[in-house]
Amino acid sequence: MIVLGISGLYHDSAAALLEDGEIFAAAQEERFTRVKNDASFPCNAVRYCLNEKKMRLGDVDAVVYYDNPALTLERFIKNAVYCREDAGDLLKFQCDSVFQQRLMVHKILRNEFGRIGKEDKLIVSGHHKSHAASAFYASPYDEAAILTVDGVGEWNTTTIGYGSGKTIEIKKYLDYPHSLGMLYSAFTYFCGFKVNSGEYKLMGLAPYGKPIYYDAIMKYLIDVKKDGSFRLNLDYFDFQYGRTMVSDKFGALFAMERRLPESEITRGYMDLAASIQKVTEEIMERLASTACKLCGTGNLVLAGGTALNCVANGRILEKGIADNLWIQPAAGDAGGAIGAAYIGYYEYLGGKCRPVGKQYNTYLGPTYQDGEIGAFLKRNGYPATRMKTDRAERIAQMLAEGKVVGLFQGRMEMGPRALGNRSILASATDEAMQSKLNLKIKHRESFRPFAPSVLLEDAKKYFELKTESPYMLLCAPVNKELRTDFDIEGALRQNNEDMNKIVNIKRSSIPAVTHVDFSARVQTVTREMNEKYYDILKAYKRLCGESLVCNTSFNVRGEPIVCTPEDAYACFMKTDMDVLVLENYLLLKEDQPVWDNVKDGGRVYELD
Amino acid sequence: MNLTDQERLHKCVVNDKLEDVVFSQPDKNCESYFESVDVQPVLSVYNLENINDIRNMMNGILAGDGFNETRSECMRITLENIILYEQNSKIETKGSKRIDVPEFIYNF
Numbered sequence: 001m002i003v004l005g006i007s008g009l010y011h012d013s014a015a016a017l018l019e020d021g022e023i024f025a026a027a028q029e030e031r032f033t034r035v036k037n038d039a040s041f042p043c044n045a046v047r048y049c050l051n052e053k054k055m056r057l058g059d060v061d062a063v064v065y066y067d068n069p070a071l072t073l074e075r076f077i078k079n080a081v082y083c084r085e086d087a088g089d090l091l092k093f094q095c096d097s098v099f100q101q102r103l104m105v106h107k108i109l110r111n112e113f114g115r116i117g118k119e120d121k122l123i124v125s126g127h128h129k130s131h132a133a134s135a136f137y138a139s140p141y142d143e144a145a146i147l148t149v150d151g152v153g154e155w156n157t158t159t160i161g162y163g164s165g166k167t168i169e170i171k172k173y174l175d176y177p178h179s180l181g182m183l184y185s186a187f188t189y190f191c192g193f194k195v196n197s198g199e200y201k202l203m204g205l206a207p208y209g210k211p212i213y214y215d216a217i218m219k220y221l222i223d224v225k226k227d228g229s230f231r232l233n234l235d236y237f238d239f240q241y242g243r244t245m246v247s248d249k250f251g252a253l254f255a256m257e258r259r260l261p262e263s264e265i266t267r268g269y270m271d272l273a274a275s276i277q278k279v280t281e282e283i284m285e286r287l288a289s290t291a292c293k294l295c296g297t298g299n300l301v302l303a304g305g306t307a308l309n310c311v312a313n314g315r316i317l318e319k320g321i322a323d324n325l326w327i328q329p330a331a332g333d334a335g336g337a338i339g340a341a342y343i344g345y346y347e348y349l350g351g352k353c354r355p356v357g358k359q360y361n362t363y364l365g366p367t368y369q370d371g372e373i374g375a376f377l378k379r380n381g382y383p384a385t386r387m388k389t390d391r392a393e394r395i396a397q398m399l400a401e402g403k404v405v406g407l408f409q410g411r412m413e414m415g416p417r418a419l420g421n422r423s424i425l426a427s428a429t430d431e432a433m434q435s436k437l438n439l440k441i442k443h444r445e446s447f448r449p450f451a452p453s454v455l456l457e458d459a460k461k462y463f464e465l466k467t468e469s470p471y472m473l474l475c476a477p478v479n480k481e482l483r484t485d486f487d488i489e490g491a492l493r494q495n496n497e498d499m500n501k502i503v504n505i506k507r508s509s510i511p512a513v514t515h516v517d518f519s520a521r522v523q524t525v526t527r528e529m530n531e532k533y534y535d536i537l538k539a540y541k542r543l544c545g546e547s548l549v550c551n552t553s554f555n556v557r558g559e560p561i562v563c564t565p566e567d568a569y570a571c572f573m574k575t576d577m578d579v580l581v582l583e584n585y586l587l588l589k590e591d592q593p594v595w596d597n598v599k600d601g602g603r604v605y606e607l608d
Numbered sequence: 609m610n611l612t613d614q615e616r617l618h619k620c621v622v623n624d625k626l627e628d629v630v631f632s633q634p635d636k637n638c639e640s641y642f643e644s645v646d647v648q649p650v651l652s653v654y655n656l657e658n659i660n661d662i663r664n665m666m667n668g669i670l671a672g673d674g675f676n677e678t679r680s681e682c683m684r685i686t687l688e689n690i691i692l693y694e695q696n697s698k699i700e701t702k703g704s705k706r707i708d709v710p711e712f713i714y715n716f
Contacts, residue, residue: 011715039714069654070665073686077666080682082630084621087678088613091685093713103662103690106654124654152716160642170649172642177631185712195712223634229641231634240631242713348651 001349004049004057004117005341006109007066007130007333008042009101011196014334014414015045016364017053017060018341021354023138025052026364026414028334031563036608037197038560041101041108042337048366050113058115064123064344066130066336069102071154075176083241090242125343127153127336128304129170131328134339135303136163137346139326142356145295147287150304150332151181151196158229158287158304162295166346166353171294177240178231180283181306183222186237187276189245191269192259196305197608203311204448206277207517208488208499209270213254214278220253222279228286262607265447267497277311284312288321298323303339307331307473308416310521314475317466329362329471330415338414359528362471363421365412368565373582376565382592384585392532395581396539399549402427403578404441406554408568409532413561417472418553419523420453420533422561422568424577426512426550428452433512435504437552440576444557447499449520452513454548455537456524462510462548463522472523472551482508488516512550523551558605613685620677662690 005016008029016026025048030036032044050057057063076094080087101108106122116122125133131148146161146168157179161170184202185195193201224230234240236250251257256268284306292300300322302313308331317325328335345351370386377384387394398405403426410421418424424441426433428450438446451472452462459465465476486507495501508514527534541547554562555571562568565582572580572587573595580587611619656662666683 064651065654068652069656073666077679077682077686078630080686081679084678085614085618087617087682088685091682092613092689103656106656121653121655123651125651126649129649170645172644174641175643178641182716189712195710196715223636225638225640227640227642231632231641233634234631235633239713239716244710245712343651 001061001345001351002053002055002059003062003064003341003344003349004046004060005064005066005130005337005339005344006042006046006105007336007340009039009105010067010333011037011039012332012334013039013042013045014330014337015042015049016337016341016414017049018345019053021345021351023338023341023361023364025049026330026338027366027412028414028560030560031365031412034560034567036558036560036605041105041112043112045337046113057109057113057117058120060117062119062123062344062348063109063117064125064340064348065105066125066333066340067102067127068124068154069105071126072102075152075155079177079240086241093242123344123348125340126156128156128159128173129168130336130339130343131303131331132159132161132163132168132170132339133342134330134335135301135326135328136161136168137342137354138328138338138360139299139301140357140359141299141301141324141326143297144299144301144326145291145297145322146301146303147291148302148304149180149284149287149306151185152176152179157181160287160291160294162297163301166351174229177234177237180230180280181304182237182239183232184276184280184306184309186239186245186250187272190250190258191272192261192263192265194261194608195245199305200308201448202273203277203309204515205265205270205273206311207274207515207519208447208492208502209267209272209274211275211278212271213275216253217275217279221250224283224286226286227290228283228288230283265499267492270497280306280309281312281315284309285316285319285321288316292322299326300324301326301328303328303331303335305332310473311475311519313473314519317474325467327471327473329360329413329417329473331473332416334415359470361529362414362419363411363530364414366563367411368583370583370585373565373585377582377585382569382587384582384587387584387586391584392535392539394586395536396543398579399425399427399540400543402430404437404576405579405581406568406572406577407536408554408562408565408580408582410530412563415471417523418551418561419470419472420525420530420551422554422563423453423551424554425453428510428512428548428550429546431506431511432504433550436576437512437550438503442552442557443575446503449515450513450550450552451521451523452510452548453523453525453533453537453551455534455541456526458541458547459522459524463520465522465524468524468526469522470524470526470529472521475519475521478508478510478514478518478520482510483514483518484508486516491516510548513548556605558608617678617681620681624676624678659687659690663687
């Protein structure tokens with residue numbers, strides 16, 4: 001039985017194809033359109049999924065959309081009622097997205113693809129139910145508590161559910177406008193980052209500050225109960241009115257103005273970041289605890305955009321709130337497509353019980369064979385050598401020489417993290433590497449750390465990590481014996497709060513992946529999950545004795561992760577990467593022709 | 609007299625006798641804000657065809673909550689705008705965004 005799941009028209013549109021209970025293909029629309037977080041209807045992603053099975057939409061057994069447009073419309077209207085005199089403009093502003101698209105999702109499908117499945121009908125699931133399904137059915141557990149937390153679906157912003165076998169029961173919920181995701185996004189906005197794409201930057205900023213505003217947030221902005229449920233004080237927010245995220249009272253509370261994007265990040269914003277991060281961790285811990293107790297289980301699965309906060313996830317594990325924790329790699333809205341597909345299979349089609357304990361494969365996107373790549377290189381005259389059995393050794397040698405390597409292999413990852421198939425790799429022990437990668441490769445604010453990929457069997461040599469972390473969704477402290485003497489407060493004072501200077505101060509023997517609080521966002525690698533990537537890390541270990549490398553996503557700032565060999569080559573040439581690996585082809589920067597970004601079809605991306 | 613939407617809404621708000629608490633604020637006295645699910649959400653077939661389907665859907669959704677003038681006015685504005693799109697037969701894969709509206713509003 002084949003089910004197509006679709007998410008989109010809010011942010012991070014995607015499609016996923018499921019066959020007999022297993023996700024066969026999935027991808028985010030942004031990777032095809034090259035528009036970051038693309039909210040457009042995911043025509044390209046749908047086309048990719050169908051092409052993988054050489055099917056038409058009319059051939060699939062069920063097509064499921066991850067959101068109920070009727071309930072979303074209800075929220076819009078009720079929100080408008082709340083806005084009273086200001087409702088007229090709000091309704092008109094939102095008409096474009098609601099009426100052109102969200103209410104018309106079935107018509108878009110028919111226009112683009114014809115018949116909607118064998119029965120020619122579109123099934124709609126619930127937004128948070130889709131998140132819940134994306135986490136539970138993909139997890140290795142036969143039963144688990146399910147916690148979903150995001151900005152908002154139709155109404156729900158938080159749900160607690162219980163999954164067992166092939167059923168999911170939602171037990172508790174919180175509704176808009178009381179949203180932890182919105183709260184975090186409000187601070188993201190106030191600190192000058194982009195809403196719905198900049199939240200992880202706020203998370204990366206937090207370790208530089210102190211949570212001095214924690215009490216003010218808990219007293220004035222949000223009331224949190226012991227069970228983790230909460231309500232926002234709406235007087236401080238403005239997103240209900242569709243004008244901005246926060247009201248004037250918000251800035252007045254902290255005696256600060258909103259930071260302008262790209263302007264200097266001063267101490268006040270670092271402290272705001274630290275404060276909201278502490279609040280978020282506390283709420284997530286309480287919610288996780290409530291979920292496990294309510295469901296009577298130690299297995300916990302997470303999804304929804306807030307589950308991408310890997311620092312909070314790490315705390316849940318560290319404190320033993322759940323015995324076992326699994327997080328959907330595509331925890332945001334893109335993963336809703338995966339959840340919708342699962343729901344279609346189990347609830348609509350009555351699919352069989354699923355295999356339990358199997359490792360979830362998140363490499364679900366397009367792959368390119370050597371023949372295609374060779375033809376691309378030849379057509380454009382890009383010099384390359386073809387590696388054979390010594391592939392892993394040659395790549396490892398480049399890394400050991402301190403080179404920055406763009407790695408393009410296998411199927412593209414589904415979800416926001418690059419996990420070795422669309423990654424830029426570099427030495428983690430090189431003291432200057434963090435700065436080099438930030439400035440010369442990623443072209444981004446340099447306060448943010450890079451993440452390590454490490455062989456699972458050696459992970460405990462480097463990190464205080466209790467479990468494997470295959471999807472880079474857990475933060476863990478760097479082992480104490482690897483740390484050097486470093487004090488963030490002293491460093492801020494001595495360097496006039498200039499994070500660009502502080503980030504280069506050595507903090508451990510793996511400086512490029514150690515944050516200022518000695519934490520790291522870890523990916524553990526096994527042969528089972530990614531054989532080619534595992535072999536590279538093993539070869540690297542044989543060469544220089546280290547089992548880990550920096551792994552950052554293969555893209556420049558503002559660009560989605562690369563999808564095609566063309567994307568990869570353009571990114572390679574626009575940056576100071578030394579080496580590009582396209583499957584078995586090795587390209588050296590010094591051999592390449594001069595790149596003209598305009599003539600060669602490269603794009604300029606809006607900063608995110 | 610031709611009133612704007614805003615003027616009409618203001619009149620409704622003034623006329624509404626009851627305080628319409630649409631969204632609750634924090635309440636220090638309650639122990640939990642969680643709502644319990646009484647009926648599990650079910651899958652449904654989505655097939656709105658025309659303005660009447662949308663009107664019926666909206667009436668159905670809001671029927672249980674009691675009407676006041678402000679809500680009726682919001683419904684009217686919504687339906688008027690839907691009619692505009694219905695008449696234009698405009699279905700977009702890439703939604704148009706207004707430059708005077710912050711982009712993130714379209715994400716919610």
